[in-house]
Amino acid sequence: MCPGRTFVQAGFFYGLLSSGRGDLVREARFRMATEQSPRGDAAPDQGARDADNPRDSQIATFGADKPLKLDAGVSLSPFQIAYTTYGTLNADKSNAIMVCHALTGDQYVAQVHPVTRKNGWWETLIGPGKPIDPARYFVICPNVIGGCMGSSGPASTNPKTGKPWGLEFPVVTIRDMVRAQAMLLDQLGIDTLFAVVGGSMGGMQVLQWAASYPERVFAAVPIACATRHSAQNIAFHEVGRQAIMADPEWRGGRYNLEGTNPRRGLAVARMGAHITYLSDAALHRKFGRKFQDRENPTFSFDADFEVESYLRHQGITFVERFDANSYLYLTRAMDYFDLAADAGGTLANAFKGTPTRFCVISFTSDWLFPTSESRATVHALNAASARVSFAEIVTDKGHDAFLLDEPEMFGIVRGFLEGASRARGLTAKK
């Protein structure tokens, strides 16, 4: 949320500099907030390098003998998964926790991000003394298939052509992501995960893990998510995709080959999505109708209001680190997600006879994945006779709450994992 940051004030991609009467308008050159990136801008070839060889990551490769069979009916082979780990796997390999990232997350969950130089996206939850302590657990965080930080995705090099996949990369699903993660687990020699934890799209993966591999998941913590994407959520995603595809620099997805980059479209997509991550109350509390560094309106299309500057900043910084095609693929995967449909129309059947114990968490002000969705998940788990605890946390921070300082969430995750540890026979220290 960048507290204390000075947001970009001037016109966004087109700098609209007005005299205050709208009679002087100039186009400014494209502005990128590059000052925070150690590697300068995010030129396509730069992004492609991270897409194939991400910094500060481990990579698992899967050759022709181990194809990834996709829901689309094709196989991906060869492919790779970029991932990070924290802590040490214990002797009986019973202390592994898989952390699944959200739409625009990646494997840098508990370490500085190589592009943004920001702290890991879930260092509030994972780290020494935190609810998921690497001194106790072996934490694995993979970049999802379809992502752009080293796992095979549209920005990766297609080994058959030596060029970026672009839209020739097959469309993947949440189930495909989890299928690939299970293959990573095989390669790591781990049979059963002590826990799978994630929020938003990460939470979808948690639920998919429990549905696809119930015997491999001892405990599951799906946070701020649902077992299917709603019509409204599909609609918001579709607007983001159209914003990207409407950018002439998208070039039918071939921008990496043609030396262009649909930054503008991707930034607009991010701006729109970002509103859905916050609550009306949070926006009101943070920004209200406050003007940006001035007393009165400019009567122009400058960013008069702080909330405008904030959103522009979100858009501009996002395109530094994310691939536009990857955004298309991952939003599509979320849209397709529908555990009940996969289970013949009855959600409870997705979890029938599950041995996994669940801790479902939602937030009162989350309107992207409202509590009603988590409650539906809990009802289905009850119907499947699963062990499930459920917490709705009161906060005005909206969907983003799962990434923010929410002591109640930390306490719940800590307590749930403690109990599960005892049930699993994990000692306090390895």
Next chain:
Amino acid sequence: MCPGRTFVQAGFFYGLLSSGRGDLVREARFRMATEQSPRGDAAPDQGARDADNPRDSQIATFGADKPLKLDAGVSLSPFQIAYTTYGTLNADKSNAIMVCHALTGDQYVAQVHPVTRKNGWWETLIGPGKPIDPARYFVICPNVIGGCMGSSGPASTNPKTGKPWGLEFPVVTIRDMVRAQAMLLDQLGIDTLFAVVGGSMGGMQVLQWAASYPERVFAAVPIACATRHSAQNIAFHEVGRQAIMADPEWRGGRYNLEGTNPRRGLAVARMGAHITYLSDAALHRKFGRKFQDRENPTFSFDADFEVESYLRHQGITFVERFDANSYLYLTRAMDYFDLAADAGGTLANAFKGTPTRFCVISFTSDWLFPTSESRATVHALNAASARVSFAEIVTDKGHDAFLLDEPEMFGIVRGFLEGASRARGLTAKK
């Protein structure tokens, strides 16, 4: 809402035609749903003609002696207002009702639209036997200043240059729109309006009328609106503006001069905004996760889901009839709207001593202008000792409910105007 319409199915601006594996992608040419327009497409010069000389409209012109003094500190002169009327003004000129349109509305409130050939946007409320019956009232519906259907706006010809204003048109406010409408009323020789009625941005104008000209408004019906635009609403508008300005065909607002048209950006803006006009429940009821004319996903970026096709249709048809710069100006006017700020920070002062009687209406599922906003308006009116009635209508249709078949709304408006008619001494028939 286009019931029964076949939505556009194929790829949007880029037609993404996939083999089902994402390995065949072609760019299709720009598609416009032109078949419904009697004048073919909406080429810039076409739009400019409607912007200066709208069909099926009356036009009031205001010369150098009657400048419009704008909040931005400049005057607009000469300028014009396009408007429609229905019914006959009675002898003592006491039966006039001003109907104010919303962001993307216009003066074609109760007649076929000359571009879209669709019925008037509020024929459910206005017409023979309807709550606002032209047999009884003299209805005036002006296009707002800053609009694009004949009232002076960025698409109009700047008389000083003979070319479209573009971004050289001064930024206008809701108060400026109402100021211009008051000048129209002067020209029509009408001292006092029997009523002012409008929803959304139209409701803002209603409230502004009551605040600016209390002695000229006998009754006011602000529907689904607020006395100020919230941070979240400003944020959504800003995303739409950025989508337009990110379109290279926008050309810094000079597209009318350069023979381009930022259709893609405007369509994306419309798609995003349209989601906010509906409720999650309405989207779920209408579309859910239903696929478009197929049983299974295509594993592509085609419009698999009905809700995607619907949104694309909304975007494509909107650009036929609306000017991109006008969209920038009108969203800005809504963002700036803040009656309390204009009244020294206390909302009640905006209505102090008002003689107007109010009927405030909100809808339970409207999350763009939720009931809490209308309640704040009512509280301020109470504090100002105004006559006010308030109705929250239970519906799942969201913000758009004010434009739809809402019998309860019709009944409330009818009853309120009946009572006000008696108080005003209007007979049942002129």
